[in-house]
Amino acid sequence: MNVDTQTAYRSLATHFYTTRFPEIPVSELDEFRIIGELLRAAPEYRPDYFRRLRNALALDQKLRGHFWIAQEINRTLNPVTVLGLPRKRKLARRQRISDDDFAKWVSALLAKGLAVDAGALMLIRMTGARPCELSGISVEGTSIHVLGAKHSHGGLRGADRMLEADDDFCQLVRNALEAFRSEVRSLDSIRMAIHEVAKEVFSHGKPPSMYTLRHQFGADLKASGMSRVQMAYVMGHQATDSIGRYGDKRFGRAEAVKVRPAPEADLTQVRETHARYSPARTVSVRAER
Structure with missing residues (x-):
């Protein structure tokens, strides 16, 4: 887990403590209080947010030296998914942005002296990196290395x-x-500043977010003619079906994609999991006599 992800997790845990236990010091919270409140709050969250919050609380407690509490939190199941309760609907978010709108957004950030935030947007737009991966980007010659934020299976994938x-x-x-x-800033503070400026620039309709840029990048990749495996690799996905959830090819521009897998890139680590369709077979019909 990189530093930005760890910082974001601890910030998420702190917000949970302050909003759910405003009058109780964190040092006095035990596993029963934390897990009990997490279970009560579960219907308010989407399953993926519940999982992220659970991971954040477990990490925070582990870093505080409360290994038993962290272990019990990690064992907590989401009652919404276990019992088949109605899930909170996912909020519709903006998934595409034009070059003109992107330029307005970056210009507004620079006008406010927010160079760090403008740099973050530029990096996502150019490389398709996740916000939490920005600190792990490096450039050497014509090679761009992105240190991925998502690892599984002991680092094998x-x-x-x-x-x-x-x-x-x-x-x-x-x-x-x-x-x-140019300045040391937390990812949360960058995200908040970007969001506030986006609301000012795009006062009508849904304001874009870092999430929007990654979706637009996905749409551009789909229009570029790259293979599924190549697109998954560039996006930092471990499997080819993930790209299906990013962007709409109809709103993509092939010329916007300037990066491609390097010759030394190991594409064999990308699992091909997207649906395949075999050609339709001709069925002969015997005429009745």
Whole structure:
């Protein structure tokens, strides 16, 4: 787990403590109180958020030295999924953005002196990296290395990727990295600043988010003609079916994609899990006599 993810998890846990136990010091919370409140709050959360919050609470308690509490939290099942209760509907979020709107967004951030935040947006738009992966991007020559945030199976199916692009594009990535690293900021503070500026610039309709840029990048990849395996690799997915949830090809632009898997990229680690359709077979019908 990288530093940004760990920081985000601890921030999530702190928010849970302060909102659910406003009058109880964190040091006095035991597993019964934490797990009990987590179970009561479960219907308010979508399953993926419940899982993320549970992981955040377990990590926070582990880092506080409460290993038993962390273990019990990790064992907690979501009553919504276990009992088949109605799930909270996912909020519709903006999934595409035009180049003009993106330029307005970045310009508004720069006008407010938010170079770190503008750099973050540029990096996501250019490389398709997850927000939590931005600190792990490096450029050497015409190679762009993204240290993946999602690993499983003991690291055997990691989501690191080696990409390549031309000299001019790699220089743009370097410039964005320099802006992003010009000040030490938490990912949460960057996300909040970006959201506030987005609400100002796009006061009508749904404001875009970092999530929007990754979806637009996915749409552009689909229009680029890359194979499923190549697209999954560039996005940092471990399996090819994941790209299906990102972006709409109809709103993608092939020319917007400037990166591709580097020659040394190991695409064999990407599992091919998308549905395949075999050609329809001709069925002969014997005429009745």
